[in-house]
Amino acid sequence: MPVSLDASRLIYDALIASGVSVVSALPETWLVHLIRLADDDPGVTLVRLAKEEEGVGVSMGAHLAGARSAMLMQNHGFFAAINGVISGAMLYRVPLLMLISDRGSFGERDPWQTEGGVMTRHLLDAMRIPTTVLREPAAVARTIDKAMTLAYSALRPVAVLLDRDLMWEDAPA
Template identity: 65%
Template structure:
């Protein structure tokens, strides 16, 4: 599988360093190693979702209980979670950290991913969600730490887009 194991390890170590102890996720190809790592880690609670929007509720509950969590999903999962993000996470000022695989962007070969890729950043902009593209494993740890800091200080969702350059090896 050409999903990068090495960069998935870098990402996983960085999100643990950012204090995350609960991940809710819907499986998707680019996230396969990250989900396995979460599953194998006794310090991590992994909740596999049926639909991504459930993860917003789970992270909000975890936040109120004082626990740092993250959602992990494809950009189409972001699209399906929008009402929860707006009507719960934003309405109630919750620092929802989202790791989103950025499918359908430059280099995408699957035609079915391309519409989602086209609208991902405009949707995040329209929602007023601060976001950052993660593409260089050398800077990922710092960028995740900064995203977590901004989420916690602004009490708002922050999105990290996992790009092809970071996740895919061929």
């Protein structure tokens, strides 16, 4: 599977460095290594969800209880979590670090991902969620640290879009 193990490891290490001890996730192809890393780490509580919106509740509870958390999900998982993000995390001013695989963007070969792909940024923008794109391995540690810092200073959700160039080691088309 051409999901980048190196990039997944960089992202995971950056999450740990930023203090994350609770990770909630729903599997998606680009996230398989990340989720396995969390599962294999005795210092991290991995919560495998049935639907992504649950993860907003888990992160809210973890935050109130003093634990830093991150959500790992596909852009369609973010779509499924929107009500919780607005009426939970935003309404109650809870920091929420969302790592979202940016499926359906340039280079996408799966036709079923393309409709969501054109919506992702617009929905994040419409919700006024500070968003950055993670594309370069060299930027991973710093970007995730800055995203967590902003989430905590603003007490708001923050999104990091995981780009295909980072996550997927494509054979030349």
